[in-house]
Amino acid sequence: MSVLERIVETTQKEVRRRSKKVPVADLERLLSERRHHDDRPFSEALTRPGISVIAEHKRASPSAGTIREGATVEEIVTAYERGGAAALSILTEGPHFQGSLDDLKAAQAACGLPILRKDFIVDRYQIVESAVAGADAILLIVAALDEKELEALYTEAYALDLAVLVEVHDEEELRTALEVVDADIIGINNRNLIDFTVDVERTYELLADVPTGKTVVSESGLHHREQLEDLERVGVDAVLVGERLMRSPSPEQALLDLLGEASDDLV
Numbered sequence: 001m002s003v004l005e006r007i008v009e010t011t012q013k014e015v016r017r018r019s020k021k022v023p024v025a026d027l028e029r030l031l032s033e034r035r036h037h038d039d040r041p042f043s044e045a046l047t048r049p050g051i052s053v054i055a056e057h058k059r060a061s062p063s064a065g066t067i068r069e070g071a072t073v074e075e076i077v078t079a080y081e082r083g084g085a086a087a088l089s090i091l092t093e094g095p096h097f098q099g100s101l102d103d104l105k106a107a108q109a110a111c112g113l114p115i116l117r118k119d120f121i122v123d124r125y126q127i128v129e130s131a132v133a134g135a136d137a138i139l140l141i142v143a144a145l146d147e148k149e150l151e152a153l154y155t156e157a158y159a160l161d162l163a164v165l166v167e168v169h170d171e172e173e174l175r176t177a178l179e180v181v182d183a184d185i186i187g188i189n190n191r192n193l194i195d196f197t198v199d200v201e202r203t204y205e206l207l208a209d210v211p212t213g214k215t216v217v218s219e220s221g222l223h224h225r226e227q228l229e230d231l232e233r234v235g236v237d238a239v240l241v242g243e244r245l246m247r248s249p250s251p252e253q254a255l256l257d258l259l260g261e262a263s264d265d266l267v
């Protein structure tokens, strides 16, 4: 069984456990009370001039183990906001990434950036949960879903006013994202979720098959300003960066460096 399959399986179990504790009808009631939350447009944040950074809060991962200990979500996300992030990605998966929905709520309370709930979404329950917790967007991973699930979850997210980042890793998944849901925002994951190898070339290879007008996010393995400049040049709208920022003693400075802001100060 691949790591992805294992994570999907534990997620399904977790969702069953949570939905017994708090039935979906209770969440829906909370949602109708919460609906008029402040607007934090996710998709617009990615298409502003220049390459946008979605800065990710990630304590640990199956490939890297522990990434950062001892910092609060508030410290990290406010540093990201000061450093010029366009949006946040908050890992909420528990067993493998040490995240939780409480992290997302804390991030939402601490800063004004639009928030992507980064998780293995396989059930409608998680989408309602995301909206209640204050997410503005969710991730759907094509490799983790069959076509029917992808379509149903995508439709459900938009019905709840959540944007969707549809993640692909190869040509076939990209075709699925385009044909099944005509995804507006496409995430090209440079990391293979089966063996965890990272290759930024992935983005360039798949970009050629993305129709114009789509918003493209290059995800994973990005560490240097030059990589962002090259991606910007070929028309990538945004990047999703986790480890580089989370490992830095100053996530704010690391982000300024990626965005090329720090060097501007020197001239």
Ligand SMILES: O=P(O)(O)OC[C@@H](O)[C@@H](O)c1c[nH]c2ccccc12
Pocket: 056, 058, 118, 119, 141, 167, 189, 219, 220, 221, 222, 240, 241, 242, 243, 244
């Ligand atoms: O830490 P990195 O290499 O900058 O990667 C961030 C992000 O792309 C990565 O965390 C990610 C991409 N797709 C995912 C799906 C699930 C969990 C995590 C991910």
